[in-house]
Amino acid sequence: MSHTTKNMDTTSSMECSHVSNMWRLDENAEAEALACMQNLANWAPAVEEIANWPEYSPQPLHSLSNYAKKIGVRNLYVKDESKRFGIELGSFKALGAPYAVYKILCHEVFKSQGVRPTAAELRSGRYRNVTEQVTVCVATDGNPGRSLAYGAKIFGCRCVDYIHGHVSEGRRKKMMYYGAVVIRIDGEYENAVERAKEDARMNEWHFVSSTSWSDFDEDIPQNVMNAYMVVVDETLSRLPAVNQITHVFVCGGVGSIAAAVFQGFHTYLKNDGRDHSQIPRFIVVEPSEADCLLQSAKHGVPKQSAGSLRTCMAGLTCRAPSPAAWKILKWLTSDFLAVPDSFAVDGMRILASGGEGDVPLVIGESSAASMGILAASKNDAKLREQLGLRHDSQVLLFGLEGATDPDIYHQLVGMPPTAVFEAQEKYWSRTSTTSYSR
Numbered sequence: 001m002s003h004t005t006k007n008m009d010t011t012s013s014m015e016c017s018h019v020s021n022m023w024r025l026d027e028n029a030e031a032e033a034l035a036c037m038q039n040l041a042n043w044a045p046a047v048e049e050i051a052n053w054p055e056y057s058p059q060p061l062h063s064l065s066n067y068a069k070k071i072g073v074r075n076l077y078v079k080d081e082s083k084r085f086g087i088e089l090g091s092f093k094a095l096g097a098p099y100a101v102y103k104i105l106c107h108e109v110f111k112s113q114g115v116r117p118t119a120a121e122l123r124s125g126r127y128r129n130v131t132e133q134v135t136v137c138v139a140t141d142g143n144p145g146r147s148l149a150y151g152a153k154i155f156g157c158r159c160v161d162y163i164h165g166h167v168s169e170g171r172r173k174k175m176m177y178y179g180a181v182v183i184r185i186d187g188e189y190e191n192a193v194e195r196a197k198e199d200a201r202m203n204e205w206h207f208v209s210s211t212s213w214s215d216f217d218e219d220i221p222q223n224v225m226n227a228y229m230v231v232v233d234e235t236l237s238r239l240p241a242v243n244q245i246t247h248v249f250v251c252g253g254v255g256s257i258a259a260a261v262f263q264g265f266h267t268y269l270k271n272d273g274r275d276h277s278q279i280p281r282f283i284v285v286e287p288s289e290a291d292c293l294l295q296s297a298k299h300g301v302p303k304q305s306a307g308s309l310r311t312c313m314a315g316l317t318c319r320a321p322s323p324a325a326w327k328i329l330k331w332l333t334s335d336f337l338a339v340p341d342s343f344a345v346d347g348m349r350i351l352a353s354g355g356e357g358d359v360p361l362v363i364g365e366s367s368a369a370s371m372g373i374l375a376a377s378k379n380d381a382k383l384r385e386q387l388g389l390r391h392d393s394q395v396l397l398f399g400l401e402g403a404t405d406p407d408i409y410h411q412l413v414g415m416p417p418t419a420v421f422e423a424q425e426k427y428w429s430r431t432s433t434t435s436y437s438r
Contacts, residue, residue, distance in 0.1 A: 015288070015339065015340050015342070015343075016337060016338075016339050016343070016373065016376065016380075016383055017288065017291070017294060017337065017338040017339070018335060018336070018337055018383075018386050018387075019294050019297040019298055019335070019336040020334070020335060020386070021297050021330070021333050021334055021335065021336065022300075023300055023330050023331070024331070024332065024333060024334050025276050025331065025332075026331070029327075029330045029331040030331050032327050032330070032331070033327040033328050033330070033331040033332075035215040035216075035217070036212075036215045036216050036259075036324050036325075036327050036328050037263060037328065039215055039216040039217050039222060040216050040222065040225050040226065040260070040263060041267070042226070043225075043226040043229035043233075043264075045226075046099055046223065046226035046227045046229065046230070047226075047227075047229055047230050047233050049099070049102075049119065050095060050099060050227060050230050051230075052119070053119060055085045055086070056085075058234050058238075059079070059080055059081055059083065059084055059231075059234060060079075060080045060238075061077055061078070061079050061080070061234070061235055061238040061239065062077065062078045062080055062358075062359055062361065063075065063076070063077055064076045064077070064078060064356075064358040064359070065358070066355075066356035066357045066358050067350070067355060067356045067358050068395070069356070070355075070356055070378065071374050071375065071377065071378045071389075072378065072384075072389070072390075072391055073374075073389060073390070073391065073392075073393040073394070073395050074391065074392050074393060074394050075393075075394040075395065076374070076395050076397070077239065077245075077394075077395070077396045077397070078351070078361060078363070078371075078396075078397045078398075078399050079231065079234070079235050079396070079397070079398045079399060079400075080361055080363070080399050081231065081367075081398075081399060081400050081401060081402065082361065082362045082363065082364075082399065082401070082402025082403070083402065085150070087362075087402055087403070087417070087421070088174070088177075089146060089147060089150060090362075090364075090401060090402030090403065090404065091143040091146075091147065091364075091400065091401040091402065091404060092228060092231050092257060092400045092401070093143035093144050093146075093147040093401075094143075094146075094147045094150065095147075095227040095228055095230050095231070096144075096147065096210060096223075096224035096225070096227045096228050097138065097144055097147040097148040097150075097151050097208055097224065098147060098148075098150060098151030098154065098155070098227075099151075099223055099224070099226070099227035100136075100151070100208050100220050100223045100224050100227070101136055101148065101151035101152055101155050101157065101208070102119055102122065102151070102155055103219065103220075103223045104134065104136065104157075104206050104208075104220070105117075105122055105127075105130075105131050105134060105155050105156070105157060106122075108130055108131065108134050109122075109127045109130050109131070112130045113127065113130065119155070122155045122156060123154055123155065123156075125156060127156070128156050131155065131156040131157045132156060132157060132158070133157075134157040134158065134206070135157065135158040135159070135160060135203065135205040135206070136148055136151075136152055136157060136158070136159050136160075136205065136206045136207075136208050137159070137160040137161070137162065137196050137199065137200050137205050137206070137207055137208070138161060138162070138196060138207065138208050138209055139161075139162045139163075139164075139189060139192035139193040139195070139196040139197075139209070140161050140162065140163055140167070140175070140192070141163070141164075141166075141167055141171070141189060141314045141315050141316075141317055142163075142167060142168070142171035142174070142175075142314055142315060142404050142405070143315055143401060143404055144208075144209070145161035145162075145163065145171075145175045145180060145182070146171070146174050146175050146178060146180075146404075148161065148180070148208055149161060149175050149176075149177075149178035149179055149180035150178045152178075152179065152180070153178050153179045158181075159178075159179065159180040159181070160180065160181045160182075160183065160196075160199070160205070161175045161180045161181070161182045161183070162182075162183050162184075162185060162192040162193075162195055162196040162199075163175075163182060163183070163184050163185070163192060164184070164185060164186075164187055164188055164189050164191060164192045165184065165185075165186060165187070166188075166309070166310070166314070166317060167184070167314070168314070168405050168407075168408060170405040170406070170407050170408065171314070171404065171405050172184070174404075174405075183195075188309055188317070188319055189309070189317055189318055189319065190318075190319045190320065193209075193211075206220065207220070208220055208224065209221060209224065210224040210225055210228070210254070210256035210257075210322065210325075211254050211256065211322040211324075211325070212322055212323065212324035212325070213322075213323050213324065214323075214324065215324050215327070216324050221256075221324070224256075225256060225259075225260050228256070228257055228260040229260055229264055231257075231260075231261070231398070231400070232260060232261055232264030232265070233264070235396070235398075236264065236265070236268050239396070241394075242265075242268060242269065242272075243269060243272060243274060243278065244394050245265075245280045245394050245395075245396050246280050246281065246388075246392075246393045246394050246395065247280055247281045247283060247387065247388075247389070247393055247394070247395040247396065248261065248262070248265060248280045248281070248282050248283065248395075248396045248398075249283045249285055249370035249373070249374075249395070249396070249397045249398065250262070250282075250283070250284060250285070250370075250398045250400075251284075251285055251286065251313075251315070251316055251366050251367050251369070251370070251398070251400060252284045252285060252286030252287075252290075252291075252292075252293045252294075252316055252318075252336075253286070253315060253316045253318050253366070254292075254318045254320070254321050254322040254325060255284070255293055255321045255322050255325035255326055255328075255329050256322055256325045257398075257400060258282075258284050258293075258325070258329060258333070259322075259324075259325040259328040259329055259332075261282075261398060262282045262328065262329070262332040262333065263328055263332070265279065265280065265282070266279060266332055279332075280396075281334040281335060281387070281388060282332050282333045282334050282335075283333070283334060283335040283336075283337060283370075283387065284329065284333050284335070284336050284337065285337045285338075285339065285369050285370050285373065286313075286316050286336075286337070286338050286339075287307070287311035287313045287316055287317070287338065287339065287340070287341065287344075287369075288307060288311075288338045288339055288340050289305070289307035289308045289309055289310050289311045289340075290305050290307050290309050290311055290313070290316050290317050290318055290319070291305045291307055291338035292304055292305040292318055292319060292320050292321050293321055293326070293329065293336055294336040294337070294338045296321055296326055296329075296330075297330070297333070297336040300330065302320060302321050302323055302326045303320075304319050304320045305318075305319055305320075311341055312341045312344060312345065312365045312408070312412065313341065313344050313365045313366045313369065314365060314366060314404070314405075315364075315365075315366035315401065315404070316366050335386070335387060337373060339369050339372065339373065341365075342372070343369040343372030343373055343376065344365050344366075344368045344369040344372055345365075345368075345372070345412050345413075346368075346371075346372040346375055346376075347363070347368030347369055347370065347371030347372035347373075347375065348363060348364070348365065348368040348371075348409070348412055348413050349412075349413055349414070350371055350372070350375055351363045351368060351371055351399070352413050352415065352420045354423060354424075354427060359424060359427045359428070359431075360420050360423040360424045360427060361399065361420070361424070362402045362403050362409070362417045362420045362421060362424075363399035363401070363402065364399075364401035364402055364403055364404050364409065365401075365404075365408070365409075365412065366400070366401055366404075367397075367398065367399045367400045367401050368399070370397045370398075371397060373387075374389075374395065374397075377389055402417065403417035406418075
């Protein structure tokens with residue numbers, strides 16, 4: 001069943017709300033996004049730096065060729081961040097916050113000592129007398145706080161994480177495991193943001209976030225975003241044919257990672273001589289109860305979600321978008337989707353099962369809804385038409401987190417993440433697929 005609202009771009013197929021972005025590739029939208037794109041253009045140093053860290057290893061891109069046939073597309077790829085810096089971190093967020101901490105501490109040591117330390121020197125404790133006086137903080141639903149605490153621990157400074165009332169106890173404990181002081185506040189994610197920013201201002205701490213209110217011209221959001229490009233760089237280097245990808249699905253939230261992914265793809269294809277007619281559909285997926293990006297797409301300006309923010313997609317419980325990220329998304333995104341939790345749970349279960357003989361994957365709640373959408377499209381002609389899915393489509397999903405709370409993952413999927421990882425290892429032991437899949 002579908003209906004059309006006053007905005008003729010907006011439709012709903014079954015429980016999935018869809019907005020086709022009328023501003024995509026518009027010249028005015030491009031002009032609005034230009035400063036953001038320029039400020040984020042120099043990501044190579046961050047990618048090179050992180051590649052030299054001892055915990056770094058490229059994370060896999062999987063081809064789910066059998067499931068692709070089931071849903072009626074040519075190819076289906078999944079970028080897998082479930083083991084990024086180990087399964088305890090297991091999220092693309094483990095790139096951004098630690099890199100930002102590294103850059104902050106380099107600057108603090110330079111101010112004090114007149115030298116810029118390497119990451120190895122910071123890890124060694126050589127400048128601990130300087131770094132231990134530094135405090136970083138963040139407002140978090142889980143992954144950013146855990147990653148910031150990890151970065152503070154390995155590089156030698158203090159960390160304070162602010163969480164709101166809906167953050168699970170399991171996620172809180174993981175932040176504390178890495179040494180963070182965790183402060184739970186009343187209210188929503190945005191309330192935690194305001195408290196963290198105010199405490200940072202009063203105490204001369206460093207507030208670490210990808211959210212930018214000024215076109216990514218501040219060092220910290222810029223560094224976080226540049227570090228996220230590791231995910232994009234790995235993906236582009238492993239896809240068999242980047243220029244044949246027709247659909248790219250990324251989760252929403254405040255919009256930062258989607259903006260990074262879309263910018264990376266657009267830049268790569270532009271440098272390859274492709275024009276705008278040859279870039280993929282860029283699709284953002286978010287919860288129905290936290291649909292700030294879809295609401296912004298309806299109006300062409302940043303808008304808050306009126307939803308309850310009650311969703312299992314914990315990393316996406318954001319009331320409002322990043323103003324700077326929104327500018328990039330307004331220009332490059334083709335489709336905005338908002339879905340109920342059932343899409344995320346279905347996607348998690350499908351990916352975990354290794355159905356149709358593909359590799360089993362541990363993809364967490366905040367990234368799995370894209371798979372749920374593809375599964376629903378098999379029997380939903382309207383949804384398939386809205387997204388332009390065809391038998392020759394080549395689809396890429398970004399699985400940006402693993403089991404960030406193993407207990408919740410177990411409850412939703414029906415098996416613990418350890419069992420899925422074990423099934424994954426058995427899969428690799430009996431198959432010779434090694435090219436871009438591992």
